[in-house]
Amino acid sequence: MTETKKSLGTFDGVFTPSILTILGVIMYLKLGWVVGNVGLTKTLLIVTLATSITFLTGLSIAAIATDQRVRAGGAYYMISRSLGLEAGGAVGIPLFLAQALSVSLYTVGFAESLIAVFPQFDQESVVIMTIAVVSCIALLSPKLAIRTQYLVMGVVGLSLISLLLGKEVSNEVAGLSGTIEDPAGFWEVFSVFFPAVTGISVGVILSGILKEPCRSIPLGTFLAVGVGYLVYMILPVILAFRANPDILVEEPLVMMPMSAWGQAILLGVWGGALSSAVGSILGAPRVLQALARDNVLPNGLSWLGRGAGDDDTPRIGTVVTLLFAGTAAYMTDLEMIAPILTMFFLTTYGALNIAAGLERILKSPSFRPKFKVHWAFSFLGAIGCFS
Numbered sequence: 229m230t231e232t233k234k235s236l237g238t239f240d241g242v243f244t245p246s247i248l249t250i251l252g253v254i255m256y257l258k259l260g261w262v263v264g265n266v267g268l269t270k271t272l273l274i275v276t277l278a279t280s281i282t283f284l285t286g287l288s289i290a291a292i293a294t295d296q297r298v299r300a301g302g303a304y305y306m307i308s309r310s311l312g313l314e315a316g317g318a319v320g321i322p323l324f325l326a327q328a329l330s331v332s333l334y335t336v337g338f339a340e341s342l343i344a345v346f347p348q349f350d351q352e353s354v355v356i357m358t359i360a361v362v363s364c365i366a367l368l369s370p371k372l373a374i375r376t377q378y379l380v381m382g383v384v385g386l387s388l389i390s391l392l393l394g395k396e397v398s399n400e401v402a403g404l405s406g407t408i409e410d411p412a413g414f415w416e417v418f419s420v421f422f423p424a425v426t427g428i429s430v431g432v433i434l435s436g437i438l439k440e441p442c443r444s445i446p447l448g449t450f451l452a453v454g455v456g457y458l459v460y461m462i463l464p465v466i467l468a469f470r471a472n473p474d475i476l477v478e479e480p481l482v483m484m485p486m487s488a489w490g491q492a493i494l495l496g497v498w499g500g501a502l503s504s505a506v507g508s509i510l511g512a513p514r515v516l517q518a519l520a521r522d523n524v525l526p527n528g529l530s531w532l533g534r535g536a537g538d539d540d541t542p543r544i545g546t547v548v549t550l551l552f553a554g555t556a557a558y559m560t561d562l563e564m565i566a567p568i569l570t571m572f573f574l575t576t577y578g579a580l581n582i583a584a585g586l587e588r589i590l591k592s593p594s595f596r597p598k599f600k601v602h603w604a605f606s607f608l609g610a611i612g613c614f615s
Contacts, residue, residue, distance in 0.1 A: 241438045242448025244377050245507040249330075249427030250456035251384055252504035253337030254420075256497040257480045257562065259460075260467050262421050264476030265412040268468040274418050275460045277612075282425045283453050284609030285577040287601045288584035289432055290446035295587075295597040303432055303576055304515050307583050308522060317524035319579045320515055323429070326572035327512035331505050331553035333423060333565045335359050338501035340562060344481055345494065355557045362505045363550040366513075367543055377506070380499040386489075387496030388459065393488040396470045408473050419567035424460070426573045428452060430507040446599050509553070513545030520545075578613030581606045 236242075263271045292306040304323055308316020339354040365376065412420075428449045438444045467476060470486050481497070484490040519525050520533030536543050556565070585606030587595040 236438050236444075237440070238444040238448045240375075242432075242444050243451050244381065245430040245503075245510070246427040246448060246452035247455055248377055248380055248384065248500060248503040249430050249507050250425060250452060251388075251459060252424070252427075252500040253334050253497070253562070254424035254566070255460070255463070256387075256483060256493065256500060257337055257341060258420055258424075258566075259463055260471070260476035260479070260482045262417050263464050263467045264408065264473040266414055266417050267473075268464055270414060270417075271464040271468075272461060274414070274421055275457070275464070278418065278422050278425045279453065279457045279460070281574075281577060281609060281612045282428060283450075283457075284605055284612065285580055286428055286446075286449045286453055288581045288606045288609060289428070289449060290599040291584050291588075291597040291601045291606075292580070293432075293445040293597075294442045294599040295595055303429065303580055304518055306432075307579055308524075313522055313524055315579070315583070316522070317519065319576050320519050320524065322572045323576045324512055324515040324519065325552075326426075326569055326576065327429065327508050327515060328549050328552045329556055329565055329569050329572070330423070330426075330508035331359060331362070331512065331549065332557035332560065333562065333569060334501045334505035334508065335362070335553070336557050336560070336562050336565065338498060338505070339557075341481060341494070341497045341501070352558055356554055358502070358505070359509075359550055359554045359557065362502060362509050363546055365506055366509045366546055367541065377503045380503040383492070383495045383499040387483075387487070387492045388463075390487040390489040390492040391463070391466060391483055394466075394470070394483075394486045395488075397475055397482060397486050408477055411473075411477075416567075419570045420563060421566075422570040423566050423573065425453075425456060426569070427456070427504075427507075429573070429576075430511050442598065509546065509549055512549045512553075513542040516545040516548065517542040574613040578610045581608075581610035581613065585610065 262274065266274070289303070289306070304316050304320030307319050335355050335358045338358055339351045342354055343349055343351050432445060432449070467482070467486075471482055476482055481493070483493045487493050516525075516532050517535060518533075520530055523530070525532065532542075532545050532548065534544055535541060584601065585603040588601070588603035588606065
């Protein structure tokens, strides 16, 4: 097995990929849909509930990450070393599927926004080409992929400033009635929104190439969760006061006419979608690689554990992820993928919280984290996930 070169720090290895995945496709294309369907108060409740689950899971992740040497595989590696390979494998496989489906989610979102502006393009072709491009970026170098996200962060920041300085959108301009005939329910909306707060999984999965994972994972994770929560508590207020519910539901790109510089929103959508896809396609193959190296997968699939270069890049696993994500993206749409992702991530987060909680409540002598979390917080996170 190739020894991985530790090359990333807190900002570039955890915070950047996490926050850009949080402020991605769901924020630009579905946050208005969320507000339009359930209203401002329930939207803020959904954001708080989803972020609380993520925050509590982040506490458990921080405890496990500071207890042991964290390697490639992120959440899978942590659980497998805490509760054994059987429990780790039961979570690692759904985690891989969730990360691979995340690639599908972000590329479908990118394609839908592109088709909205250029209807002459074919969505299926755009999806396949986009997945191929982000896979090539991931194969070249994880560090190169992270560096490209600095530019994206600037674009996303500009788009948010543009929205803050924007204006109201009227029903007369949109040609809509002002009412919604059949709004989606609270939990349906929650299931579509929740993938927006799962960005912490990307930073954790890249743990194998962090210089100081025990320091970078807790710090980068909590910073990303905090910034993401702040943004998601402010944007619904802006959307609710500047547009009627039917506009928010019917117009995926409602932020464009609402912003001071509409093109900045478009660049933010595209940049956020592509950076999120890159982050997920960096993560999913590493989970697959760790599963293969631990012999959790059948013996005939041991070749999925191979890595290349100083960063131990799982090139074969990336190709497998590309094929899986491409197939899923070709067959589904944004609102179909998001609830499936929610279930996969809630399962993974629930298992992480249980692992951390059991280790603390049983006072395992081998579990001595530098970042100490009371078992009640971990179990509260698990209850939230499974509820």
